[in-house]
Structure formats: structure tokens, C-alpha cells
């Protein structure tokens with residue numbers, strides 16, 4: 001007795017319940033349904049061109065597919081979990097809709113090229129949506145950078161205060177990262193933009209299907225050139241997962257900075273209430289959970305990439321059921337990054353920076369030391385000697401519990417040592433460590449000078465069209 005599966009002919013016995021449960025993909029590939037109907041529509045038209053279907057048959061099938069699409073949009077599809085996946089469900093439903101004619105739909109096609117057609121269409125759309133979400137986030141960063149362009153703050157290396165920078169400069173660093181993310185998305189789009197339908201199971205379809213027509217009909221830019229590679233290839237999925245993993249890492253680094261900056265220890269920023277949470281026991285708490293999850297979810301994004309790469313490694317050509325494992329990580333990563341970008345876009349305008357505190361912190365901990373050394377260099381001292389003299393001055397200040405700003409004029413020679421102090425008057429020292437000077441002097445493309453940061457804001461606004 002053949003089983004009720006579309007492939008059941010040669011089987012005496014149906015699958016065990018655990019086999020069904022273990023091998024199904026319907027629970028997650030249902031989201032491909034609209035793409036599946038689209039792909040099938042093009043395939044049906046191609047079967048007509050290949051003289052497999054008459055024009056009346058095509059019209060009936062297209063009408064059936066349209067009716068299924070309507071049911072789908074209305075949430076009226078009854079999915080059968082015992083039919084494994086979205087593809088066999090929709091095929092079975094088409095037969096129910098239009099009768100035995102529906103049984104011709106899978107002519108010259110395999111689920112191996114069908115599933116990839118759907119997935120490639122899905123990835124193309126998802127990648128475009130992610131690009132738009134990135135653009136929104138970039139826009140929010142640029143608005144913030146504009147608002148806070150000239151606020152000085154400490155720049156860090158090793159999370160130790162290093163040199164003063166402008167807050168606008170720091171914010172624009174993220175715009176750069178997100179721009180590179182867009183390039184990775186564009187590369188993913190290009191990798192996905194290839195028609196594989198016509199490859200059938202692995203060897204190519206035996207029907208005269210005009211693949212160029214199908215590509216055009218479905219909006220694919222290219223046609224795959226090797227059927228075996230086509231059904232075995234998941235590079236466009238790993239590209240998407242890599243792009244998501246890197247975006248996740250950017251979001252994670254940002255999340256970490258928001259967590260740090262909103263702590264009492266830093267006190268640089270406060271995040272809007274709507275993006276923080278309280279504690280069930282400590283009434284005073286305001287926790288930056290959204291920022292923490294921007295940081296935390298990156299682990300899963302990275303894991304998803306590694307999971308699929310690991311599943312692919314060592315797989316013989318061509319299709320193996322292992323390849324079904326591409327979808328859960330893919331959907332999870334795309335969803336996770338998309339939601340992360342959305343929530344971030346809403347969170348950013350609620351940031352309130354404590355600009356006074358940032359400005360004060362900008363010069364603490366001898367952040368002007370490099371500039372003091374540079375002032376000595378300008379008087380002819382080799383940089384390494386200048387470095388040593390200023391290092392000595394830092395040590396002097398630490399012993400005296402002072403900073404550069406409150407050294408008395410007659411302390412400079414003691415602090416810097418005779419040789420260096422002979423090159424700079426105390427007034428010149430004070431000038432060298434003035435915050436405005438330190439910022440203005442970094443007037444190089446990509447530097448933190450106010451004019452440069454303004455220029456970058458202008459460049460971004462022009463480039464991104466607002």
C-alpha cells in the first residue's frame with residue numbers, strides 16, 4: 001500500500017512518527033510559501049513553453065496558485081505536518097484546488113532546485129529590508145552626530161583614556177561600520193541573485209525549459225551554469241549568515257558602549273525609559289537591557305554561521321538532507337539582526353548625553369600627554385626624548401596628586417626635567433594642553449578636528465541622500 005506522500009509509490013510502510021517529527025521542515029519553511037507559489041507560477045509558464053502543458057492547463061494552474069495565495073494571505077491554509085515541508089504541502093493543496101491537473105506541476109522539477117529558488121528569492125528580499133533598516137540606523141547616528149558634533153570626550157584605547165575626541169567623531173564611527181555592512185549585504189544579494197530552477201534533482205531537467213525566461217520572470221540576474229553545483233551550493237546562505245554575524249558584532253560593540261556609558265561609573269549617557277527595564281527587587285534600578293541584548297545576541301549570530309559552515313563541511317555533492325539545516329540559522333539570523341536594527345533605530349533618538357561630564361573627562365588622566373610631547377618635538381626634541389620627558393611629568397604629577405592643568409608655572413621644569421623644560425615656557429605648555437588646540441590640530445581627513453567631523457557629516461548626508 002503506497003503511503004499518502006507525494007513520493008510514496010515505492011514504499012510498503014509509512015514513515016515512523018519520530019521520523020516525521022525529526023525530518024520535517026514545515027514548521028519553519030512555511031514562511032517561504034509566497035515565494036514557493038511565485039516560483040511554481042514561473043515553472044508552470046516554462047512548462048507551457050516546453051510544450052508540456054497546454055495554455056488552458058496553464059491558466060487553470062495559475063488560477064489555482066492565485067487562489068492558494070489568497071488563502072495564504074487570509075491565513076486560511078491548512079498545513080499538514082505529515083507532508084514534511086512547504087513545497088509538498090502547497091503541491092498537495094494545488095491538487096485539492098484544481099483536481100488531478102495539479103499532479104502535473106512538479107514535472108521536470110525537483111524539490112532540490114525548488115527549495116533553492118524559494119530561498120534565494122527570500123534572501124534577496126530580506127537583504128533589501130536589512131539594507132533599509134541599516135540606512136535608518138545610519139540616519140539616526142548622523143542626526144546625533146550633528147546634534148553633538150563639538151562635544152569633547154575621552155577617546156579610549158585599552159578602555160583607558162587615551163586622547164580627547166569629539167562625540168560626533170565617535171558616533172560617526174558606527175556609520176562607517178554600517179556602511180561596510182551594506183556592502184556585505186550587497187555581495188549577499190548578488191550571490192543569491194541566480195536562478196537554479198532547471199537544475200532539477202542534480203543533473204538538469206529533461207524538459208526543454210527556457211531557463212533564461214524563468215530567470216527574467218522571477219527577477220534573477222543570472223542563470224546557474226552547473227546543475228550539480230547549483231543544488232549543492234549554499235554559499236549565498238553562508239554569505240547572509242556572515243553578513244549578519246558581522247552586523248551582530250557591530251551591534252554588540254555598540255551595545256557594550258551603551259552599557260558602559262550609561263553606568264554611574266561613566267555617566268556619559270542616559271537611555272530613554274522605553275528601552276530600559278527595572279528590577280523586581282531593587283527599586284532604584286534602571287537597566288540597559290536592550291543594549292545588553294544587542295551585545296548578547298551576537299553570540300547566536302556567530303553560532304548560526306558556524307553551525308551552517310560545519311554542516312556543509314565535508315558534504316559530498318550534490319543534495320544531502322543535511323542541507324535542510326540551512327534554514328533555521330538563516331531565518332533566525334535575519335530576524336534577529338532586523339529586529340535589533342529596528343529597536344536600535346528607535347532607541348538612538350532617546351539618548352541624552354551628559355555633555356558636561358564628557359567634556360570634563362576629556363582631559364582627565366593626562367589625555368593631553370601626546371600633545372605636550374608634540375609641542376616639544378616642534379621645538380626640535382626627538383619624539384622619543386619628548387615621550388620620556390612627558391612620561392616623567394606624568395609621574396611627577398601622580399606623586400603630587402596633580403594633573404597638568406593645575407601645575408604651577410615653576411613646577412614645569414621639575415616635572416619635565418631641565419632639558420625639555422628649557423624648550424617650552426610654562427605658558428607654551430599650558431597652550432599645548434588646551435582641549436580646543438588638541439582637537440583642532442587633528443585636522444586630517446578622518447581626524448577628530450571639528451571641521452573634519454562637520455565635513456564627514458556633510459559627506460554622509462549627501463551620500464545617503466538626506
Ligand code: ARG
Pocket residue numbers: 025029084085111112115319321323324
Ligand atoms: N525539506 C527539504 C529542505 O528543506 C526539501 C528538499 C528535500 N529534497 C530531498 N531530496 N529530500 O531541504
